[in-house]
Amino acid sequence: MRFDILTIFPDFFSSPLAEGMIRRAVQDGLVLIQTHNIRDYATDKHAMTDDRPFGGGEGMVMKPEPLAAAVEQARGSGVDARVVLLTPQGRTLDQQLAEELAGEEQLILVCGRYEGVDERFRAAYVDLEVSIGDYILTGGEPAALVLLDSVIRLLPGVLGCGDSAENDTFSRGSRGGLKYPQYTRPRIFAGREVPEVLLSGDHAAIERWRFLAAVRRTISRRPELVAAMEFTPAERKLLRENDISLPPAGNGGE
Ligand code: 6GU
DSSP states (O other): OEEEEEESOGGGGHHHHTSHHHHHHHHTTSOEEEEEEGGGGOOSTTOOOEEOOTTOOSSOEEOHHHHHHHHHHHHTTSSOOEEEEEEEEEEEOOHHHHHHHTTOSEEEEEEOBTTOBOHHHHHHHOSEEEESSSSOOSBSHHHHHHHHHHHHTTSTTTSSSTTTTTTSTTSGGGTTSOOOOOOOSOSEETTEEOOGGGGSOOHHHHHHHHHHHHHHHHHHHOHHHHTTOOOOHHHHHHHHHTTOOOSOTTOOOO
16 A cells, blocks of 8 residues: 655654554555655745735645645556545544545545645545544644554554454454453552453453453443444343443444
């Protein structure tokens, strides 16, 4: 998969992309990530990428021509890339959107600044607008990094173990809920013991314990996620037997 990042701060991305799983994915040729400095596509002699808003008011607006030229360049002659603008006005990134984007061949990520980009660039070039949550960042760069990370780890061959993305919190394996708590050695830490069942070697009992712990955790921390979780009749029985009550059955979420 190929990512092209359009930014006025290309250095922002150098160290995050040179570490850990993303670095390995790049080295293994699973992803190609190219940053483009929007300033290099400016046409005037001062290499201006933003200007004052027509109509007056606060802040600066990103000029459309350098953004358009950078998108054209990033597109090259290749595939039909999707152009994604990072903006707090976009669709909120969640696991489902990350999975959707992981199916693309090329994404062009446009890092807008907080005050915004010229509306005509948005209308003519942008396929999708994405936000990473209801708070304001100084620019789209940290959001682009978050999107990149969440998508890259879903690509085949990126995670060490074949199915480890399946059971992530928010994923199908966890039914869109939170994941169960994890323990490793030592068996006693800060006076707290590892739950006995996890040491029992009884895999069915361990599965049951994890299922119940995951549902309890989701109910207490993210009750709004519970309504969309689906359970088999056997699982519903298990929940009842353990005094875990769910919202009324048959409503498939919000
Ligand atoms: Cl994509 N950009 C900015 N500037 N702020 C944000 C955001 C994006 N997502 C959440 N807050």
